[in-house]
Amino acid sequence: MRQEQGQQAGTFAMARRDRLLGQARKLCANPTDADDLVQEVIARFIEEFGDNPHLPAEASGEAWLVKTLTHLFYTQCRRQRTQLNRAQDPALSEHARETSPIPACDAITPEQFSEARGTLSPKLHETYELHASGMKYEEIARRLEIPIGTVKKRLHDARSRLRKYLQNLLKLGPP
Known part of the structure; x- marks a missing residue:
């Protein structure tokens, strides 16, 4: 058994x-x-x-x-x-x-990254989370019922916004 x-x-x-x-x-x-x-x-x-x-x-x-x-x-x-x-x-x-x-990405805490993800619009957040969970572009497009090009654009925008937010956060330093 x-x-x-x-x-x-x-x-x-x-x-x-x-x-x-x-x-x-x-x-x-x-x-x-x-x-x-x-x-x-x-x-x-x-x-x-x-x-x-x-x-x-x-x-x-x-x-x-x-x-x-x-x-x-x-x-x-x-x-x-x-x-x-x-x-x-x-x-x-x-x-x-x-x-x-310490490389900049290593200085970011999980809490800071969660905070950054929280700044994404609902559409960008949902697309980003699906991709982060391991789904491929085609799977995300099917699930969200959107074109694959839209998935790529949303992921690009999400990454850009996360990068900008986290870079600004690192410039400010700890509270």
Whole structure:
């Protein structure tokens, strides 16, 4: 029974592998890292849900996969940044921060990014969130019943507005 449950979890995750791989390729610098990231997410899904008698609902399971993929990617980025700074503990590495400035995107907190997303119009926000969840342009166009060119324009506008808002926020500095 346990093996059968693990197989069900594996089948569920593997059925979404291509979508996860597409999302990972948007995040990662190279295809090998993207593939490794997806394999790790699938392994964690099986580990998490393989012993459960019931898998999560389809939408919940997909959300878990995408969220885990994103969190793993950011964890890897933090780990790499720490290694690049040659710091055993970033909290103790004042010298590392003085010698290598923090890239602007690393200075943005999740709360600041949420605040920036909140400034988008409802149409831009919805389009941006669908894309951020891993949907391709064609899928977004079908779901919103708009032309693919409109999806591209909305994403361009959303990114431009987010960039401008966050750049202004960084210029102002902490309150």
